[in-house]
Amino acid sequence: MNRVLGVDSGGSGLRIALGLARGGPGETAVRTAGVVTTAEPVRTGAGGIDAEHLLEQVVPAARKLLADADAASPSSAAGGQRVGRLAAVAVGAAGMATLGDDLRARLPGALLDALGVPRLVLAADAVTAYAGALGRRPGAVVAAGTGMIALGTDLVRWRRADGWGHLLGDSGGGAWIGRAGLDAAMRAYDGRRGGSPALLARAEAVLGPAPELPGLLYPRTDRAAVLASFAPEVAACAGDDPVADGILAEAAGHIVDCAAAVCPASGACRVALTGGLFGIGAPLLAPVRARLAARLPHASLADAAGDPLAGALTLAAALAAGAPLLPLDPRLLSVTHP
Template sequence: MDRSGRTSTVAPRAVGGDRVVGVDVGGTGIRTALARLDVQGRPRVVAQVQRPVPTRTGPRGIDAAALLETLLPALDVLLRRGGARSVEALAVGATGMASLGEDLAERLPGPLAERIGARHLVLAADAVAAYAGALGARPGVVVAAGTGMIALGTDMTTGWRRADGWGHLLGD
């Protein structure tokens, strides 16, 4: 119940529940953004941090240790700038996650959840993050072009299709 004695139909948010972080890990750097959610759940960016550090690869794909060396301090600065101690959710879209992300999938969740206090953590290929941001759950196609390039699309009934996105392996 609220102060008026009425029962609320909206569950209370946890500490940090009105804040979310998005991370874009590209071939030439990392971009982060902290957003506060309004009462309708729409994000408003309150802080951003960028680090122009090239993504390093190793025998297991993208080097998770090297990424964490850059990403964790960037997240500390981001939270400080945005006046947050924790967040409800953290989403990381990383170049090569689909084909070079074995090390990332194993080594990122623990340190990220511990450092930023996120209740929800999502790791996705950059093309998937671009698709979700642009189209949500609608059919369509996105082309992500940066250091590398990839096209990803679906009609939402017969499956997903991908073109290119092999980075340094095949010379995007």
């Protein structure tokens, strides 16, 4: 049994999990032994995702998880089997595909120095979402939280849609919905067409007076997460407010457009929805289902088996055991051996 570490780095913070993995090249299984959550997203700068900032959060969390595991079972795992060293780490990070150069250059050596990790998977968060949801099967996954990205594979190559960040895309994601809701709120404050008094009331209740919102949002480095925090307020107004209904219907259209772009070209396509955004429930899921049935009659919605953190652990366990991974790609999924 090997110890492996999974990291899910998103727009709202990090989750770091210690897993206990067993199995060999044919098949692996992993169970979660502990999770640490942080509320501070990893910074991005001129060099992309800040490797040093990620390490500042991951290394202490990993050491705590390992110490807790040792304290709970100093010399053996359940059933009397000895728990191995930390054999592999998988990091799934939002923005890895376009902003991951610093991580790819610095993380392998830094994790080897800090934790003695011999093997490392670096993946876009959409890949860990895929691994958690569908495992190693063809299909498509739409991962929606603060941002939004869709990824599909026929197990030979990847197809990707969106995931370009809240300034250039992430259409239909949490920040997109939140920004659209706040736009409608400000329209109502001004008396312009397309405004929603209901969304204005919610914005002022949770964020503060409308004239102060620019000063609240624009200076913040985590403004995408702040925008996404308003998405549940849009969903709460749905059903009673046609503007909120329209925002969520448009978001559903963007989500289905992305699923259509990445589904394997031949055969039936299993589509899984994963990520915190879908936790807002029926106000978003109902229009997504309706549009998916109309746009992709050959596709079927599949329940996600696990979340992106589970996917990171799955990839780490497979790497530790020498089991097959999903298709490698220079920007989406890479393996390093420091």
